[in-house]
Amino acid sequence: MATGWAGDGAVQDQIDATIKDGIERVRRQLAQGPGLERCEECDAEIPEARRKAVPGVRLCVSCQDAQDREAGAFSGYNRRGSKDSQLR
Template identity: 40%
Template sequence: MDVIDIASKREDEHRAAVIAAHLAQQKKISDRPSAEHCEDCGGDIPEARRQIIPGVELCVECQDRQERMRR
C-alpha cells in the first residue's frame, strides 16, 4: 500500500464516521415529538411540516434563517 492508498483509506474511514454520527443525531431528533410552536419565534408549525419532519422545532422561516447564518 502506498501513501495515496493510505490517505484514501483514511478519508473513506473519516467520511463513514461523519455519516454515522450524522445519522445517529438524526435518529435522536426524529425520536422526539415535533413542536407545535417554533422555538425561535413562537409561531405555529403546520401539521404537514410536523408529520414530514419528525422532531421539528422551527418554522420554515426560522429554519431558513438559521441555515443561511451557518453558511
C-alpha cells in the same frame, strides 16, 4: 505500490473516515422525539404537514432556513482546493 511513509490505501482511508465523521455529525443533529406545534425560536405555528414530514421538528421553515444558512457558512473542509491550485 507504497509511496513514502503512507501505506497503501491511506488516502482512501482518510476520505472514508472524513465521510463517516460527517455522517455521524449530521445524525447527531437530527431532531428526536415528538415535534413541536410552535417554533421554539419565533413561536410561529408549525403546520401539521411539516410536523408529519419532519419527525421531531422544532423550528418553523423560516427559522430552519436561517439556521441552515448559518451552519453552511462554516465548513471544515476545503472544497475549493484542487491539485492545480496547490501547485501554484
